[in-house]
Amino acid sequence: MRIVVFAAALSVLACTSAKGSPAPAPSPMQAGDTSHSKGAKDSTTAGRGAFSMPNADPFPSTYKPFPSKTTVIKNVTILTAAGPHINNGSILLRNGKIESVGANVTVPADATIIDGAGKFVTPGIIDIHSHLGVYPAPAVEANSDGNEATKPVTAFVWAEHSVWPQDPQFPRNLAGGITTLQVLPGSANLIGGRSVVLKVVPSRTVQGMKFPGAKYGLKMACGENPKRVYGNKGGPSTRMGNVAGYRTAWIEAERYRRNWDKWNAEHKGDPPARDLNLETLAEVLRGNILVHNHCYRADEMAQMIDIAHEFGYKIRAFHHGVEAYKIADLLAKENIGAAIWADWGGFKMEALDGIRANMALVNQAGARTIVHSDDPSGSQRLNQEAAKGIEAGKEIGIDISEDQAIKWLTINPAWALDLDSKIGSLEPGKDADVVLWSGDPFNVYSRAEKVWIDGALLFDRDDPSEQWRTDFDLGFVPVAGGAK
Amino acid sequence: MIRSALATITLCALAGSLGAQTVAITGGKVFPVSGPAIEGGTVLIRDGKIAAVGKDISIPSDAQRVDATGKWVTPGLVNSYTNLGFGDVGFSGGPRELTAKGHEGIAAGFQVWLGFNTQSTLIAPAREGGVTSVIAAPSGGLVSGQAAIVDLSGALALSDVLVKAPATMLAQIEDNESAKVGASGEAIGELRDLIEDTKSYMRRKTDFERAQTRQFIATRRDLEAMIPVVEGRESLTIGADQAAEIREVLNIARDYGIKVVILGGAEAWTLADRIAAAKVPVLTGAMNNIPGSFATLGNRQENAAMLRKAGVQVGIIGNAGGGDEELFNIRNIRYEAGNAVAYGMSWDDALRAVTMAPAEIYGVAERVGSLRSGTEGNVVIWSGDPFQLSTRAEQVFVRGKKIDAPSRQDLLAKRYRTLPPKYESQ
Numbered sequence: 001m002r003i004v005v006f007a008a009a010l011s012v013l014a015c016t017s018a019k020g021s022p023a024p025a026p027s028p029m030q031a032g033d034t035s036h037s038k039g040a041k042d043s044t045t046a047g048r049g050a051f052s053m054p055n056a057d058p059f060p061s062t063y064k065p066f067p068s069k070t071t072v073i074k075n076v077t078i079l080t081a082a083g084p085h086i087n088n089g090s091i092l093l094r095n096g097k098i099e100s101v102g103a104n105v106t107v108p109a110d111a112t113i114i115d116g117a118g119k120f121v122t123p124g125i126i127d128i129h130s131h132l133g134v135y136p137a138p139a140v141e142a143n144s145d146g147n148e149a150t151k152p153v154t155a156f157v158w159a160e161h162s163v164w165p166q167d168p169q170f171p172r173n174l175a176g177g178i179t180t181l182q183v184l185p186g187s188a189n190l191i192g193g194r195s196v197v198l199k200v201v202p203s204r205t206v207q208g209m210k211f212p213g214a215k216y217g218l219k220m221a222c223g224e225n226p227k228r229v230y231g232n233k234g235g236p237s238t239r240m241g242n243v244a245g246y247r248t249a250w251i252e253a254e255r256y257r258r259n260w261d262k263w264n265a266e267h268k269g270d271p272p273a274r275d276l277n278l279e280t281l282a283e284v285l286r287g288n289i290l291v292h293n294h295c296y297r298a299d300e301m302a303q304m305i306d307i308a309h310e311f312g313y314k315i316r317a318f319h320h321g322v323e324a325y326k327i328a329d330l331l332a333k334e335n336i337g338a339a340i341w342a343d344w345g346g347f348k349m350e351a352l353d354g355i356r357a358n359m360a361l362v363n364q365a366g367a368r369t370i371v372h373s374d375d376p377s378g379s380q381r382l383n384q385e386a387a388k389g390i391e392a393g394k395e396i397g398i399d400i401s402e403d404q405a406i407k408w409l410t411i412n413p414a415w416a417l418d419l420d421s422k423i424g425s426l427e428p429g430k431d432a433d434v435v436l437w438s439g440d441p442f443n444v445y446s447r448a449e450k451v452w453i454d455g456a457l458l459f460d461r462d463d464p465s466e467q468w469r470t471d472f473d474l475g476f477v478p479v480a481g482g483a484k
Numbered sequence: 485m486i487r488s489a490l491a492t493i494t495l496c497a498l499a500g501s502l503g504a505q506t507v508a509i510t511g512g513k514v515f516p517v518s519g520p521a522i523e524g525g526t527v528l529i530r531d532g533k534i535a536a537v538g539k540d541i542s543i544p545s546d547a548q549r550v551d552a553t554g555k556w557v558t559p560g561l562v563n564s565y566t567n568l569g570f571g572d573v574g575f576s577g578g579p580r581e582l583t584a585k586g587h588e589g590i591a592a593g594f595q596v597w598l599g600f601n602t603q604s605t606l607i608a609p610a611r612e613g614g615v616t617s618v619i620a621a622p623s624g625g626l627v628s629g630q631a632a633i634v635d636l637s638g639a640l641a642l643s644d645v646l647v648k649a650p651a652t653m654l655a656q657i658e659d660n661e662s663a664k665v666g667a668s669g670e671a672i673g674e675l676r677d678l679i680e681d682t683k684s685y686m687r688r689k690t691d692f693e694r695a696q697t698r699q700f701i702a703t704r705r706d707l708e709a710m711i712p713v714v715e716g717r718e719s720l721t722i723g724a725d726q727a728a729e730i731r732e733v734l735n736i737a738r739d740y741g742i743k744v745v746i747l748g749g750a751e752a753w754t755l756a757d758r759i760a761a762a763k764v765p766v767l768t769g770a771m772n773n774i775p776g777s778f779a780t781l782g783n784r785q786e787n788a789a790m791l792r793k794a795g796v797q798v799g800i801i802g803n804a805g806g807g808d809e810e811l812f813n814i815r816n817i818r819y820e821a822g823n824a825v826a827y828g829m830s831w832d833d834a835l836r837a838v839t840m841a842p843a844e845i846y847g848v849a850e851r852v853g854s855l856r857s858g859t860e861g862n863v864v865i866w867s868g869d870p871f872q873l874s875t876r877a878e879q880v881f882v883r884g885k886k887i888d889a890p891s892r893q894d895l896l897a898k899r900y901r902t903l904p905p906k907y908e909s910q
Contacts, residue, residue, distance in 0.1 A: 138777045168775055224576055329903040345893075346606065346812040347574035354812070357897045365903065376774050377804045384819065387873035395876060396897055444822035444873050477775050478754060478782045 052260045052274045055288050059160060061210035063199055066456030069112050070094045072105060073436060076116025079406040081123050082425040091121055093432040096455040101426050114450075120440055122406055123426050124179025124433030124453065126413035127379045128292070129319050129339055129372035132170055133163030133183055133198075133206070137376065137472075147186030148193060152230050153249045155218065156276035157193035159183050163206040168477060169376040171468040174200045174459050176380025177441075177448035179433040180211060182417060187221035187294040188229040190236070190245045194280055195219055195292060197417055199453055202468050215418050217316070218284050220246070222295035222304060223350045243303060250311040253281030261286075290316040290418060292339075296350040298326035305334055317416040319372060322354035328365030337416045338362045339372040342388035359386070359408060360393025360400055368412045382409050387442035402442055505884060506530045508543040509863060512552030517559055517840045518854035527557055529861035532884035537855045550879065550886075552865050558835065559855050560616025560636075560862030560882065561870075563817050564767050564799040564842035565747060567810050568610065569600040569620050569634065574811055583624035586706075589664035590678060592713075593705030594629025596622035597649050602640055606811060608891035611636045613815025614870060614877035616862040617647060617852045619842070621654050621721075626663035626671055627678065628654040630709060631721070633848055635860065637882040638889060647860075651846045652745065653713050656723030657732070658779060672732045675722075677701045679740050682710040719743040719846065721767070725750035726779035734762050745845055748803070749791075751782035756794035765845045766791050769803025770824035776805065788837065789828030799842040800824055800834065822871030834871065861885075 049058070074090040078101060090105040091098065100106070107113065134146035145162035148154040163183060173181065178200050185192035195217035198209040222242065231237035236245050256278035263271050283289040291308070295301045295318045308315050317337035318324060322345055324331060324338035331338055340362070345354020363369045371386050373379035386405045393400045414424025423431050432455035439446040451459035460466050469477075507529040514525030516537050526541040527534065543549065571580030581599030584591035600620055610618065621631035630650035639645050656663065657671040665671045681700040685707040691697050692704070700707060712718035722733050725748045734755075737744040746752060749766040752759060759766060770788045775781040792798045800821050802810060821834040829837070843853025851860055861884030868875040880887055890898075899905050 137775045138781070140777075172773055228576070325897075325900050326905075327903075328900075343813055343816070346572060348576040349573055350576075352573060352577075353896055355893045355897050361897070361900065375805065377772050380773075381771070381823075384873055388819075391874050391876065396901060442873060444819060444871055445826045447826055472775075476781050478751075 050274065051264075051271055052256075052279045052282070053264065054283065054286055059158075059207060059210075061212045062205065062207040063201070063203070063210055063212055065096045065454035066201065066458060068093070068096055068432070068452070068455035068457070070108050070110050071114065071452070071455070071457070072107050072111045073114045073116045073121055073434075074105075074107075076436070077120045077440075078426060079120060079122045079402060079441070080426040081406045081410040082427050083403070085403050091426060091434070093434060093452060093455045096432055098426055098428055098430050098432050098434070100428055114436065116436060118439065119449070120437040120446070121426070122177070122435050122437065122441055123410040123424055124435055124451065125177045125382050125409045126180040126417070126424060127173070127178050127373050127382060128182040128317065128370060128413045128416050129374045130173075130181040130183050130376075130379060131186065131374070132173060132181060132376060132379075133165065133167045134159055134185065136164045136167030137169050147188040149186075149188040149229055152190045152226055152236060152245050153277065154185075154189050154193050155191045155249070155278075155280040157185060158196065158216075159185050159194060159219075160196035160206045160210065163196065163198070163209075165203050165206055165209060166471040168470045168472045170200055171202075171459075171470060171473075173376065173379050174451055174468065175448060175461070177383065177435040177437070177451055178379055179435070179451065179453050180414075180417070180419070180423060181379075182217060182292070184217065184219045184292065187219070187225045189221060190226045190242055191249055191281070192219035192221060194289070197419070201453055201458060202470070211419070213422075216280075216283070216289045217292045217417070218280060218289050220291060220293040220304075222293065222300045223297060224348060225294075239300070243307065246304075246307055247310070249281060250285075250307070253278050253285055254311060257282035257285045284313050285311065287313070290416070292317050292319055292416070294319045296320050296322050298323040301327060302330060305330065305336070316418075317368075317370060320351075320374065322351050322358065324367075325355065325358045325361035326353075328362045328367050331362065331367035332365045337368040337370050337412060339370040339413070339416065341372070341374075341378075342385040342392070356388060356392035357396050357398070359389030360396070360398040363393070363400060363404065363408070364398050368415065369408045370412045370416055371408045372413070383437075383441040383446070384444060387444070390442065402440070405442065505532075506535075506544050506547040507550060507861070507881070507884065507886075508541070508547040509550045509552050509557055509865060510543070512555045512557040512865060514557045514855065515559075515835060516855040517836055518856045525557070527855055527863055529863065529881065529884045532861050534855055534857055534859045534861055534863075536857060550865070555878065556866040556868060556870060557855075558614070558864050558866065558870055559839045559853055559859070560864055560880065561614045561817060561838045562842045562853050563610070563615050563618045563801065563814050563838070564845065565621060565801040565810065566618040566814050567621060567623060568606060568618050568814055569602070569604045570596065571601075572605050572811075582622055584622065584629050586625050586627070586629075587703055588701075589626035589662075589674070590702045590706050591622070591625050591629045592627045592653060592678070592702060592707075592709040594622055595632075595650065596620065596629050597632035597634070597642065597646065600632065600634065600642060602638070602642055602645055605892045606814065607636050607638055608889055609812075609893055610814040611638075611880050611882065611887060612877060612891060612894075614818060614864040614866065614880060615814055616864070616880065616882050618814060619651060619846065623654070624662050626655060626657070626665065626674055627706070628656065630654070633846060633852070635852070635862065635882055637885065638887060647851050648846065648848050650709075650712075650718060651848070652719045652721045653709070654721050654723075654747075656747070657729050658723050658725055658748070668726075668729055668732070672736070674701065675736060676739075678706075678710060679714055679736070679742070682707050682714045686711060686714070713742055714740070716741060716743055719745050721745040721747050723747045727751040727754045727782065729779070730755055730759070734758060734764060737762060737764060747801075749787065750780040752796075753784065753787045753790040754782055756791050756796060759791065760795040763797075765797035765799065765841070767799040767801045767842070767845075769801055769820050770827055770829070771802075771804035771820055774805065785823065785827040788824045792829055792833050792837075797841055797845060798833070798837050799845055800837040818870050819873065822873075825871060831871075
């Protein structure tokens with residue numbers, strides 16, 4: 001049996017500032033914004049790349065919602081992630097948004113009506129720990145683009161520049177009910193680079209998949225991986241070396257942020273030199289980039305929290321926190337999400353103490369449980385992972401309702417991406433990212449039947465002709481029914 | 485999907501034995517697997533073995549009664565491919581006792597169970613998931629060595645947990661580097677040489693001892709270990725995924741008349757009819773649809789169901805990938821079976837694929853994998869459908885004894901049930 005080892009065990013440390021996002025400083029060089037398309041008007045006009053500006057967006061999203069039909073799913077059980085479930089309810093999707101949800105909705109004359117008897121509707125599932133596109137299938141060296149393992153701090157790399165939109169794993173994730181992914185760099189490095197948030201949609205370019213307006217994340221990693229990768233390459237070779245590495249990076253970043261913020265405010269004299277590495281870190285310190293930190297052990301998470309305090313940023317979520325249950329009280333106090341598996345553990349020393357009750361214990365302590373995958377196969381069954389978490393809680397006397405568990409898959413990861421005002425629950429005005437399940441999503445036999453993104457039906461299990469096949473799928477992957 | 489029938493009664497031939505521990509599990513929905521399901525059936529265990537299973541079993545007065553009304557009762561599950569017992573940490577936890585050095589990729593003489601840790605911390609969690617027997621297999625190389633079948637009673641002595649050793653010979657033609665070959669065709673050639681040389685060795689042992697034979701591809705120990713394989717008494721389990729690899733495994737089986745089992749079999753569905761005709765069993769999973777390499781482009785979740793429909797004997801193993809399903813999550817084969825059902829396998833076949841099918845594949849159906857007179861008293865009482873995520877294995881019996889020793893994971897959950905933990909200053 002072939003075991004394909006993906007760059008599993010990578011995770012992001014989400015860091016956001018409590019200050020909120022400052023508005024981009026007005027730039028004296030706005031003209032530069034158009035210089036790349038029309039050519040500089042005169043030789044003294046620099047391109048916008050000359051300046052380190054907050055919230056710069058040099059690779060803007062070109063995503064446009066797919067054509068959608070007004071759709072009503074009726075007579076269906078709705079897990080809203082915003083309140084109690086609705087039995088025999090209806091949901092109206094119109095113009096890419098959820099227009100209404102409830103026991104009854106007004107059915108527009110032009111609506112396509114789907115009878116959901118015996119079925120369930122949930123918000124689209126969100127996986128905040130994915131390497132789709134950066135570690136595509138098939139896993140060959142030529143496409144292994146997830147870890148810039150050349151030095152321990154590589155905040156200058158952006159995951160989107162590695163994403164291959166034709167990765168055949170994307171449509172398979174969509175078929176599992178996943179509508180939004182955070183794609184992260186790997187965990188070889190102390191600071192691995194920027195993440196990117198994607199809609200799970202077919203596109204020729206990654207820009208066409210980028211979630212409009214989503215903040216970037218910064219991937220950080222604790223523990224075994226960085227010290228293993230760099231132990232014989234100049235360090236760090238120990239956990240104390242890891243910590244020294246983070247702090248050194250933040251010290252430099254703080255100086256950079258100060259210099260640029262001053263210059264952006266005053267525009268006096270020559271601008272400071274631009275540095276891609278420090279620019280990303282400075283954006284974290286400004287609160288414009290969220291920190292997602294791969295960290296397994298409780299003691300290391302506590303140390304990462306102290307570092308965040310020292311430099312004035314916030315960690316948004318610990319990923320792979322197999323020991324989150326040991327410090328669930330601290331995570332609740334610090335308002336840090338725990339992105340975790342249902343039952344992985346023991347695959348290396350720092351994963352030794354994984355327990356199945358982790359999700360329930362974190363939830364019980366008042367912290368945010370987030371179900372994540374780090375795996376292209378597991379990502380397709382996050383609903384099953386949550387179901388295991390419910391059962392494990394029950395076994396130690398913690399009762400988790402399905403109304404609560406659905407949040408682990410939707411609104412909680414949406415919060416971790418700071419997108420909870422747009423996605424993650426079924427409420428009027430939110431993006432119509434919706435899954436129709438053949439039955440209760442926490443039942444092992446249920447499957448996603450239909451998946452809508454921004455109101456457009458992008459996956460229909462009953463209609464193979466409409467199913468998305470990537471360029472790679474064509475010719476290489478035998479189609480269903482092709483048995484000989 | 486779940487058949488039910490009245491009394492299938494098997495009576496124990498032995499008269500009540502002295503001081504024997506007798507357990508009667510009554511009232512449950514019993515799935516003997518070897519026969520139809522029995523509503524309100526009784527499972528009688530005596531002296532560690534199943535004594536009787538049926539509707540109207542007379543229960544000895546000294547029997548300890550276990551009420552399973554409303555519960556589902558099955559044989560303990562059999563996970564037919566694991567690396568359990570050879571090191572509890574997958575990576576970075578020090579050496580594991582799993583991979584022999586061998587000679588040029590061949591380690592047929594390697595008996596992996598000699599390193600089996602009967603006290604592995606991963607035995608209890610597997611058992612809590614209703615798994616009571618596993619194939620404990622070596623890995624690596626072209627011929628990895630011999631696997632054993634082990635019961636998960638947690639008994640200290642190896643002899644008390646071994647069901648069968650050797651149970652099968654493991655080989656693989658997927659990973660050229662590990663097999664120390666340059667191409668899978670070379671691996672196939674070496675396997676053929678090994679079989680031919682074993683035959684030659686068997687005929688010319690005396691000459692071999694006098695060093696009057698040409699040099700064989702393997703050492704004396706490896707050739708000896710291959711004899712039962714060549715004679716068809718022991719199966720050769722070969723890791724193969726790609727259709728071309730599977731085709732060559734079938735050719736080897738045909739050419740030498742040996743018993744082979746395909747492990748992995750990502751693209752087996754494309755050759756389902758040929759595999760069925762060759763009566764070659766396949767061990768595969770139902771949770772991987774990722775074209776993870778050019779050899780597994782055909783990965784799909786319907787694989788197990790399609791093979792079964794073609795008449796192939798199928799054992800379900802973990803194949804989700806990424807996780808550590810062979811070690812930490814040996815317990816999860818019941819969910820793999822549930823997913824197989826979601827992707828087209830009948831429920832009965834899925835239960836069979838995690839119980840009696842692997843027992844038959846490895847020649848231990850008289851011992852494990854079903855509830856009938858004489859099999860080991862490996863029984864699980866479930867709160868409901870064993871494949872369901874909300875179902876719990878409430879009581880697990882191994883060799884007639886109910887085992888509820890907590891796992892290390894249980895102890896951690898208990899310690900951190902309330903925070904801060906007691907060991908810390910409050």
